[in-house]
Amino acid sequence: MEGWRQKNRPECLEKRFEFESYEKTRDFLDSLGDFSESVNRFPDISFGKTYANITIRPLENNEKEEISKVDHEFASRIDLLIKK
Amino acid sequence: MTNSSNRRSKSSNKIVKSKDQVVDVTPLNSTTQSKTSSKIQSSSTGKASNTKSIASSKNLSNASGGAVSIKPPIEKNKDFESNSNPGIALGMIETRGLVPAIEAADAMTKAAEVNLIAKELVGGGYVTVMVRGETGAVNASVRAGADACERVGDGLVAAHIIARPHVEVEPVLKGSGAKRRS
Numbered sequence: 001m002e003g004w005r006q007k008n009r010p011e012c013l014e015k016r017f018e019f020e021s022y023e024k025t026r027d028f029l030d031s032l033g034d035f036s037e038s039v040n041r042f043p044d045i046s047f048g049k050t051y052a053n054i055t056i057r058p059l060e061n062n063e064k065e066e067i068s069k070v071d072h073e074f075a076s077r078i079d080l081l082i083k084k
Numbered sequence: 085m086t087n088s089s090n091r092r093s094k095s096s097n098k099i100v101k102s103k104d105q106v107v108d109v110t111p112l113n114s115t116t117q118s119k120t121s122s123k124i125q126s127s128s129t130g131k132a133s134n135t136k137s138i139a140s141s142k143n144l145s146n147a148s149g150g151a152v153s154i155k156p157p158i159e160k161n162k163d164f165e166s167n168s169n170p171g172i173a174l175g176m177i178e179t180r181g182l183v184p185a186i187e188a189a190d191a192m193t194k195a196a197e198v199n200l201i202a203k204e205l206v207g208g209g210y211v212t213v214m215v216r217g218e219t220g221a222v223n224a225s226v227r228a229g230a231d232a233c234e235r236v237g238d239g240l241v242a243a244h245i246i247a248r249p250h251v252e253v254e255p256v257l258k259g260s261g262a263k264r265r266s
Contacts, residue, residue: 022234026230026231029227044244045226045245046242046245047230048241
């Protein structure tokens with residue numbers, strides 16, 4: 001979970017991914033999209049040509065609306081998409 | 085004899101000719117989620133009382149200043165038949181220039197089942213296009229739109245996807261109707 005920052009009010013996990021070109025950015029976003037579809041969980045995404053900011057918010061069924069271990073695991077799996 | 089408009093029509097396999105198909109286009113209600121209330125009437129006699137025939141191309145905004153979107157024929161939009169809430173995720177693409185914005189809007193609406201809710205001229209030559217729909221659809225749609233406009237003109241400035249916008253944001257998600265900004 002390297003590079004992820006946990007923010008408060010509202011709680012979320014954020015990370016900025018940098019890429020050399022738009023093609024690499026798009027490849028990552030495609031991988032993230034496929035992964036999100038498979039686990040039915042979609043983070044907020046903000047991207048440009050050479051970067052992508054990913055924001056993970058607590059799940060809807062999380063009554064406390066706090067970042068939990070499940071969210072950290074989701075972030076770790078997103079990191080694995082880069083290493084592939 | 086008028087045919088009642090019925091979005092739950094069972095004639096899903098029947099091809100409706102464009103000349104017989106009329107679509108009511110109504111402005112989006114800012115207090116509600118982006119949900120268009122288009123009614124589709126099939127007129128066998130060709131008469132229409134208070135409807136407009138809309139060209140197949142989708143409009144980005146109307147003259148009165150509201151944002152409109154036109155839904156595809158029923159047979160291509162069955163998901164909305166039983167779901168009065170078509171999706172809440174929000175996707176936005178900002179481009180520099182109108183041409184890449186139109187390219188992005190076209191690609192977004194072709195890529196997935198989303199509604200084009202607004203095109204906004206924000207000044208300085210920047211144009212923002214917004215879509216709403218199911219989260220997965222918006223995700224795929226924005227990626228496709230960014231891919232399309234990145235090659236056009238000055239291309240992509242920024243793209244953003246919000247899976248669950250807060251309800252307080254809803255009033256902001258409509259076009260201002262501005263036609264030109266310096």
